[in-house]
Amino acid sequence: MSIYRIILLVSFSILTINATWAQSEPDFAEAGQAAARRLRELIRIDTSNPPGNETKVAEYLKTILDAEGIEAEVLELEPGRGNLVARIRGNGKKKPVLLMGHTDVVGVDRDAWTVAPFEGLIRDGYLYGRGAADDKGGVATFLEVFLLIHRQIARQGAELDRDVIFLAEAGEEGTTQVGIDFLVEKHWDRIESEFALNEGGNTRVEDGKVKFVGVQTSEKVIRRLKLVARGSSGHGSIPRPDNAIARLSAAVAKLAAFQPPMRLNETTRMFFRTLAATSAAEDAFLFQHLADPEIGSLVEKTFRESERGDFLLYNSMLRSSIAPTIVEGGFRNNVIPPVAEATLDVRLLPGEDLDEFIAEVRRVIGDEAVEVEPLPAYRPAGLPSPLDSEMYRALDRAREAVFPDAITLPFMSTGGTDSAQLRSKGVKTYGVDPPASDEDAKGVHGNDERIWLDGLGPHVELVYRAVMEVARAR
């Protein structure tokens, strides 16, 4: 107790000194602690989706913003599914920058948690709770950055060349129609921007140190396909040559043997180049020889057939991927069913044409009795955000200032985020997340989700520096 008080006192005194020192920077350690306190409050508001109830969080955030004199509005498509938007005005010379995070969380399997998921327990330097990392940690840190910018302006009379918008959105976990889709369609004027920062990054901690700052600049396009094989029904005692299950199986087996071609883009090329520079010699060799005319295909095979999770991920980053995940057909063992179905989890590379891909899948299957149908797409296909942009460079410089021993690693994620909706509207969107270890990452959508408290201050600083660099009046 006394130690905590001492830290508070020390922090307070530093803050006081800073305030008197006109051109000073904010106290990021204090900002990190403030973010942690607010994150704790956010975790205590259960916004498991379904049902969501994000308005409760939006109202909490609004109270904080009101207290700082920042106007905020809560926008709802459906009752209780509120999105909060607030704006710090700039001089309008440039288009805005958007800081966004989502306030809903996935549900919990309570029995599998060893701590209460909605209490915000702090233990051994970690804050535990559903949403700690995904994505209330993002919301709390972006809010902190937003407040710091607001205070800096108020205190120093500084000017911004562009508006900074803060968005805490609802419904990211499976119901984007009440969140980002609603905002893009009905309130685009409120969030229209040149740049955006969102979740989806990967700032990796190893042995208590940040090793790299992974900036998500692109993501694969999730498109689910359904295979429907048809045959004639009959009695199981008399096998039929057009058995739907046998046909479906042959189709799935052919698809599994089929590898869509490797295609590198700006992000993945830079990703592997950067990774090679910091990897052990054996791994570096692989990263450097992906496009090698003689052994490239062997490198690809090494990734594809690996037991290593990172290599499997790299395999998926290299190509449009197909994973058959569900098969179903039949209802009684003595009845040949007329239909059997498989669902494929397909992740296209950005820029890939779905219709052409489906045509290729049909060609590989080569059986007209097997239909290939796309399931409804959940997110639009966004193009990669460039590495050669003001924001990316600002992030890289901020990383240099905050984590000088780490590297900036641009990457394409194999999963989807709401950045896709923004990118499809032309917003250059980058994913940056608070620092986390491999172990911490397991809690996302899992059990005992947590966030590393010591990482919050530096993360706030990194984001603050990057945003100020692109937004500060020049």
Place this chain on the structure above:
Amino acid sequence: MLRRMLTVVVVGLIFVPVARGQQGPDFRAAGAEAVARLQELIRIDTANPPGNETDGAEFLQKVLEQDGIASEILEKEPRRGNLIARLKGNGSKKPILLMGHMDTVGVERDKWTVDPFAAEIKDGYLYGRGAIDDKIDVIAMLQVFLMVKRQGLTLDRDIIYLAEAGEEGGPPVGIDFLVEEHWEKIESEFALNEGGEIMLRDGKVNYVGVQTAEKVPNGLKLIARGTSGHGSAPRIDNPVVHLAAAVAKVGAYQPPMKLNETTRTFFERLATISSEEDAFLFRNLEDPVLGPLIEEKFRQARSGAYISYNSLLRNSISPNMIEGGFRVNVIPAEAEVTLDVRMLPGEDVEQLKAELRRVIDDEAVEVASYDWVQFPAAPATSLDTELFRALENAQAAVFPGTITLPTMTTGATDSAKVRAQGVQAYGVGTVRTDEDEARFHGNDERVWVEGVEKYLEFVYRAVVEVAAAQ
């Protein structure tokens, strides 16, 4: 009123043959009596589940009482009665068992155009659930039993009548119960059961099918195991993929052709009543050059008889249920398929499993037994028996100019349970068309009224030939 008149007529007819003493039975009258009784039995709903076969057994018990024949009802579970009666012979030969099952499958009422339990007669057909499967046999065997009794014949062997419960699936309240707990009540040398047919094509009897063998239902399961993971990063040990590859191989795999006494005779005799083209196929199945082509022709057939011949020729495998995965973005740890396997009599399923392991050639895929049915590996019944010859003689007498066709069915009947005990069981059945056959377990099930009399005569002659004192 009309009903009462009919009853009077029927009763009158019954006494005619008896009055005539040693003259043969009046099959016309017996047919009418049987049809009337079949109507009554259909009106007793014994759809299984729940069965309630005791309702049917009690009805049969009263009928037997009228002819002074004692019977007993044996229940393993309440209301699941089996009825047994016996006509004593002099014991010089072992008994013959006449059996049928009283339970029926259920009905989808809205798909029937007639009341399935009203037993309506329309355009020469008697309609109702169980009309052909298998209340006709319950009644026909009963009628033959009564005819033998009324004829006052001296018998070399006992004739046992059995109306059993629980044939259409569910707990073992029927034949299994009797075999295990009351074997002495039904032990016999020969048995006649459902499973055959007198096939009517183009208005004429085409052949008399006698079931002498049936394939043995078996279940196998292929279980593929791998590592669960996220759908965004494909894995080479994805169990859905391994399973698919295995099923694709099994689907393409054709177990070797093996003919037995029944199927060899079947194709030989079938050739004599077939078109020239078909006869050529049936006669050249074992030809080293043509055989494989003919097998493929059967295998690739989409419908009709050929496709069932394919199953007669070999152990058959049909993948009928596949399941794996629960969320589109999660690669599951396991996926499985169940195979409906029908073994030829005398074949070893363990050998087939070993063969499938070789075909699949993937250690990630387990080939396991799947006990969805419990059928003993029953041997085929011999064609070289007194009863088979008697059936052939009966066919020649009642349906001259046609043939007796020994058949192996791809589906299973309770004959398997008695064959496994060493009983020479034969499947017979009443006169029917392909259209009637298609209504088995289906809608508007029916039996051709005019054929019943001929069916009775056929069975009666065969039974008397093997049972009457020589």
